[in-house]
Each structure stands twice: as C-alpha cells, then as structure tokens.
Amino acid sequence: MSVHTNVSPEETEALLSHVLSLRRDFINDLLRGKVRFAGLKKGELRGQLKLALEEGLLSVEDVLNFLAEREPAGKQHVFLYRAQSSVNDEWQSSDAVIQAVEEAGYGDLLEAELPVAMPEELTLSSIKVDESEVEITAVEARRYTEHIEDLDEYGEADDGTEIEWRAFAHRVARSTVRLRWDLTTRGAELHITQATEKGTVSNYYGEVVQRFSQQIGSFLDFSKFQPINMHKVLHELARLEQGANPLTRSRETSFESPGGSNVRARSPSRTASLYEEQVVRQALGSVDTPTSGLGGNLYWLQAAAQNGVLDDDLHTVIVAHDARVHFMRPSSVEAIAYVLGQVRSLS
Numbered sequence: 001m002s003v004h005t006n007v008s009p010e011e012t013e014a015l016l017s018h019v020l021s022l023r024r025d026f027i028n029d030l031l032r033g034k035v036r037f038a039g040l041k042k043g044e045l046r047g048q049l050k051l052a053l054e055e056g057l058l059s060v061e062d063v064l065n066f067l068a069e070r071e072p073a074g075k076q077h078v079f080l081y082r083a084q085s086s087v088n089d090e091w092q093s094s095d096a097v098i099q100a101v102e103e104a105g106y107g108d109l110l111e112a113e114l115p116v117a118m119p120e121e122l123t124l125s126s127i128k129v130d131e132s133e134v135e136i137t138a139v140e141a142r143r144y145t146e147h148i149e150d151l152d153e154y155g156e157a158d159d160g161t162e163i164e165w166r167a168f169a170h171r172v173a174r175s176t177v178r179l180r181w182d183l184t185t186r187g188a189e190l191h192i193t194q195a196t197e198k199g200t201v202s203n204y205y206g207e208v209v210q211r212f213s214q215q216i217g218s219f220l221d222f223s224k225f226q227p228i229n230m231h232k233v234l235h236e237l238a239r240l241e242q243g244a245n246p247l248t249r250s251r252e253t254s255f256e257s258p259g260g261s262n263v264r265a266r267s268p269s270r271t272a273s274l275y276e277e278q279v280v281r282q283a284l285g286s287v288d289t290p291t292s293g294l295g296g297n298l299y300w301l302q303a304a305a306q307n308g309v310l311d312d313d314l315h316t317v318i319v320a321h322d323a324r325v326h327f328m329r330p331s332s333v334e335a336i337a338y339v340l341g342q343v344r345s346l347s
Helices: 009-020 024-031 042-054 060-073 085-090 094-103 204-216 230-241 278-285 333-346
Strands: 076-083 123-129 133-147 153-156 162-165 168-182 187-193 225-227 248-256 262-266 293-300 314-319 324-327
Touching (some): 009 042, 009 168, 024 060, 042 060, 076 204, 076 333, 168 204, 187 204, 230 293, 230 314, 230 333, 293 333
Antiparallel strands (some): 076 324, 133 168, 153 162, 248 293
16 A cells, blocks of 8 residues: 555544544554543544554554455445356456556556545546455545534523524545456445435435446446346245244345335334234235345344454344445455345345
C-alpha cells in the first residue's frame, strides 16, 4: 500500500466516519492498547480515534489497512450473478484483460489500492486481476447525519410549551461498490455499501448497479452477468426450515399467488419461526413454488453453521426479483461468505 502523507482534515473525518460504521468489536480492536474505549458510546469513539491519530498512536495507514480488512464485513447489499461462459473465458487471459483495461484508459487502476479521497460521483478506483479472480471497485462519498446528544438543547416557548432542539452533525463516509468474480466457477457478486437516507429511495441499489455497469462498460459488458434464481433459493430455504436441518429462521416471507396476489406471513417475534404454526405452513404451502418467492426476512442460524463461522444468528433480507441479499448488521467476512455460499448452492 502506498503511503498517504497529505490527508486533509475533511478526508480524515470521512475515514473516521467509515470506521464508525463498522461493528463495535471491530472498532475496539483498532483502539485496543492505544486509547480508552470501554464504557463509551459508539459516537464518542470519534474523539478517541482523533486523539489516537493526533498523538501518533494510530496512523492514516493503520486506519486504511483496518478498513481494507474490515470494510467488506459492513452493512451491505449483495447482488449475485453467474457470468456467461464467453466473457468468463475471455477474462481468464490476464494479458488480454490488462490490454483491454489499458486501452480503456484505466491502466493506472490495475492493482491500485483504494484512495483516501472520496469523489462525489461513483468513480472506478481499483482493478485487480489474476488467473482465478477479478475484483473491480468503485467509490463515492456517502453523506449522512449523526446525532450529537451533547449539543441537544431544551427550552420553553412563550406559551410554556416545552421545546427540544436535537443536534445532528453532517458526516461523509466512503461508499464502495465492489465486483468479486470467481473465474473458476463463473460466480460473481456485487457488494454495495448500505446507504442511509438514499437507501430508502425506490430502486436505489438497482440504480447503483446501473451506474457501476456504465463505469466498467468500456472494458467489461456487465449485461453478460445473469442474476441467479433467488426465487428457488426462497423455496429451498422454506423447505429446509420445515424439516430436520434448517439453515434459517424466517421472521417474514412473501410469495406470489397464481393470480398475482402477494401472500405474506410474519412470525409473532424475531425469535420465532413463522413456520412453527401449522395453519401458516398450510396457507403458504399452497403458493410456495420454486418460482413464486418474492422476499424473505430471515436469520441464518448460528447452530447450523460449522466451525463457529457465525457468532450469532445473522439477520438478512432476501429480495428475489433482483437476486439481492441485504446484510442488516455488520458481521464478518467469513459470515458473509458463508451466507452467500449457501444461497448460491440453493439457486
């Protein structure tokens, strides 16, 4: 990794925001042995991170290395694809791929590390290729607000009404879009950092996919990547959940009836499977087919995963129509790989 010596205060704040978007135990690992973190709220750790940087207990390189290791485990949406044989065969020739990338004007991104700077628009930042794997990453700035409780104020209006002013800081963090493509299996995944306010916009993540495909279009035709059959995945997970070896616990699920109606069921709590009640199983059984699944809000069971890959039941949402898995909480690289592997094996 190149040494970043000239980092602006704004870029430093953005890096810290990105660190703070990750799991608390990950952040604790970064701070351990450097500054106090026990007993502090997550928002208070920003000051401790700044202190560690100011006193030389942490460097920008330390933070960048930390993000390179831990960022792939953050909250994210993952689209799953299978590359067509033709494009997969083409990209197994590293020399030809490198030539195509260079001719498209992106030669300087080959094997490049992600930059500290965060462009306002989605921008290609790194292209890594070897004989078995491809990783292409684009980055852009992600803006959000953070509640600063210490700056909240309370008062009273002229008529005696109690007034509360809540303070929010405007933050900027790094949002990444990363294509991981296994040339040996033709399996590909597009990992997109979870957005904040923008993420509530209809089809936001679909639009991110379109913007990414435009960015790489001069050297890779993304239309040659076909979404996996997530309808079948929902059907298979439901079948397993009602059997002796469940992988998941369903909080909510939905299917399309033959007439086009949306049939939805929800369990009484997040710790209960909606398939525990026979009446629900019977109702869903009449519409659950390998092609009718629309979506699932479910937990991957720690007990079903081997070798301690899950440290708790892992919450995800599956969106069938665009073959997407939403990881609702930061987890670990191994946990995400486990879930995506199970999903792909059932497709």
